[in-house]
Amino acid sequence: MKKKKSAIIIGAGLAGSLWAVYLSKAGYKVTIYERRSDIRLAEISAGKSINLALSSRGWKALETVSVDKEIRKIAIPMYGRVMHDLEGGLTYQPYGKEGEAIYSVSRGGVNARMMDIAESCGEVKILYNHECVGAETEKGIVYLKKKKSNQTFSDQADVIFAADGAFSAVRYNAFQKLDRFNFSQRFIEDGYREILLPARKDGGYQLDKNSLHIWPRGRFMMIALPNEDGSFTCTLFMPYDGGLNSFNNLKTKNSVEEFFKITFPDFYEIMPNIADEWENHPLSSLGIMRSYPWHNGKVALLGDAAHATVPFYGQGMNASFEDCTVLHELMLRHNENWVKVFEDYTKYRKADGDALQDLSLHNYYEMRDFVSDPMFLLQKKIEAKFSKLHPDKWTPLYSMVTFSHIKYSDAYNKGMLQDKIMKEVMDSVDNIESNWDSQEVIEKILDRI
Ligand SMILES: Cc1cc2nc3c(=O)[nH]c(=O)nc-3n(C[C@H](O)[C@H](O)[C@H](O)COP(=O)(O)OP(=O)(O)OC[C@H]3O[C@@H](n4cnc5c(N)ncnc54)[C@H](O)[C@@H]3O)c2cc1C
Known part of the structure; x- marks a missing residue:
């Protein structure tokens, strides 16, 4: 035999x-x-991230050997990102076209x-x-x-x-x-620490379940992904060293309490015993x-x-x-x-x-610094409009990476070119903040691609 x-x-x-x-x-x-x-x-x-975002490339690999059906049973769709500002104000950005989502899985x-x-x-x-x-x-x-x-x-x-x-x-x-x-091997200056935001007493979610939540704060940020049991796994990414907002500056329970109260006030309101939770999770490198x-x-x-x-x-x-x-x-x-x-x-x-x-x-720089920058948000708005008008000519970088099977290397090259075009167009239009929706902008992009 x-x-x-x-x-x-x-x-x-x-x-x-x-x-x-x-x-x-x-x-x-x-x-x-x-x-x-x-x-x-x-x-x-x-210490390891207990939930992860699964998107099209992962699904395709699971589908080929019919593993996807089992995983779908435990996957929570997230249709967009919700940005939480310092005052607790929220801004919503869909991830892709209607119905497109990334999925939080354990x-x-x-x-x-x-x-x-x-x-x-x-x-x-x-x-x-x-x-x-x-x-x-x-x-x-x-x-x-x-x-x-x-x-x-x-x-x-x-x-x-x-x-x-x-x-x-x-x-x-x-x-x-x-x-x-x-x-x-290159370690970045930032590490991460996870924090579990529990479910409400009635088992419900404390934040919108079908979104990925981000608290962008310039040099650092926190994100939260939903779990099946009503909780969220939140991950704080921050430098190890350097000033007030660094892990090495948050060594005492008091400093942790103060940091969350000032920096993530809406989160602090709903998160019980943040200082204890902080101590329960190790700091890990990236x-x-x-x-x-x-x-x-x-x-x-x-x-x-x-x-x-x-x-x-x-x-x-x-x-x-x-x-x-x-x-x-x-x-x-x-x-x-x-x-x-x-x-x-x-x-x-x-x-x-x-x-x-x-x-x-x-994307680290983008999530950390740019998502709270009005010009960045405007650029994304123009790109979204343009790609809706000319879907055959423009797929946003995030969509190429997340919702397509284009090689990562091709997506990267196209994305960098698109960024250059957008910056040139935005620089060349007077008062772009008011004129972003104009035909002039669309034509200038069309001229360059
Ligand atoms: C904070 C964080 C968040 C993340 N979020 C996402 C996300 O949202 N979406 C996403 O797509 N990816 C995410 N990732 C990345 C993802 O976790 C990894 O890319 C993925 O786990 C890689 O899978 P792997 O099987 O190659 O390695 P692993 O999942 O690390 O598996 C390696 C396995 O090998 C075993 N092992 C190690 N050494 C030995 C040995 N000497 N002998 C025998 N066994 C050994 C380990 O115990 C482990 O079981 C995240 C990573 C981190 C750190």
């Missing part, structure tokens, strides 16, 4: 568990080694459902408390340590995927030892890891292990899921010749990983 094709995946996180479904449906015997214990049995680890919920599906759809075995400590990429061997006994052993497969996240052990212990492997190439021998890097980014476009998981779409398409195209699949994967996808990281930083 012909031996079954075998695959090893390191990491049963978001990318690893979805990719296991793909491989098992393609007839592979899959073994996943996961460092943590089974999240379906344990509380989800504190990280643990998505992960657990995908593990269930992976285990039920073929020969997938997930071994928890198994930490990968090294790999021999050419031979397709991984080295593992059982966390409870410290016993070490090795395993081998036809093909191996390192989906072990931003601090990938496979990347660090194997790829980074290779000649001509490029790697860079970084961008770039690597190249994304494969060597029988091993490929997948998801954050290849292209970890800062979370400001809400695309890290979506991009990791899109890696599965791309690998699957290449797998079919090359009839599972993994040498060719991996070569094309790195070649095709690397530019998109880089572009996503650039886009994420760009």
Whole structure:
């Protein structure tokens, strides 16, 4: 009898568990080694974002292997963003065209459902408390340590995927030892801390459930995404150091209370015991890891292990899921010749990983600084009007990234060009604040594209 094709995946996180479904449906015997214990049995680890925004690229990857229906059951649509100003005033901006939404999903919920599906759809075995400590990429061997006994052993497969996240052990212990492997790591000056805004006593939501909420405050900001139980996970992004509004300046309960009272007054009103909640959640760092190439021998890097980014476009998981779409398409195209699949994967996808990281930083500045800038809001208004009039000529950058499957690198290049055009047009029209709605503006944009 012909031996079954075998695959090893390191990491049963978001990318690893979805990719296991793909491989098992393609007839592979899959073994996943996961460092943590089974999240379906344990509380989800504190400190990681407990909800995430899922958008079109992620949905497409889930649909291909029919996982989407299960995830839709736990997904909350967010049709736009609500900006909260210092006086508690609200401004609403839809995300896309009518009906278009991004979806708030629980990280643990998505992960657990995908593990269930992976285990039920073929020969997938997930071994928890198994930490990968090294790999021999050419031979397709991984080295593992059982966390409870410290016993070490090795395993081998036809093909191996390192989906072990931003601090990938496979990347660090194997790829980074290779000649001509490029790697860079950049932590931004800001960290994040999560705060859980509870549901109302009657179980209802304290803020509009179908929006992503933002409190932009110049050099820092807070966002909130809804959870299924009526609560919101709020995330404060702020510099570690530097002046009054920095994490290192908020060391006492009093300083935390004062900070929220002054900076987020409408939130402070509805948030009980902010100082206690603050202490319950750790401060975490944010970084961008770039690597190249994304494969060597029988091993490929997948998801954050290849292209970890800062979370400001809400695309890290979506991009990791899109890696599965791309690998699957290449797998079919090359009839599972993994040498060719991996070569094309790195070649095709690397530019998109880089572009996503650039886009994420760009959106960080946009959310942090610009969404409270009237000229920025005006620019978005003109773009929205123009794209409604000429949808075949102009798709806003946010929509290209979030609601389309255009390569991230193409979206980035088009978006930067659009920004340049808008700035030129706005500079060239007298009194643009009153004339933004004029035919002159439309014609000037048409002239430039
Ligand atoms: C604050 C924050 C907010 C975010 N918001 C969004 C969002 O709204 N939308 C979005 O699309 N993305 C978002 N992201 C990004 C998203 O979380 C990641 O891109 C995504 O989790 C990547 O999936 P992954 O499977 O590659 O890595 P992970 O989900 O990190 O999974 C890696 C897995 O590997 C395991 N592992 C690690 N080391 C080893 C080892 N040595 N041996 C065995 N197993 C190991 C880990 O335990 C884990 O289970 C956010 C990230 C952060 C930090």
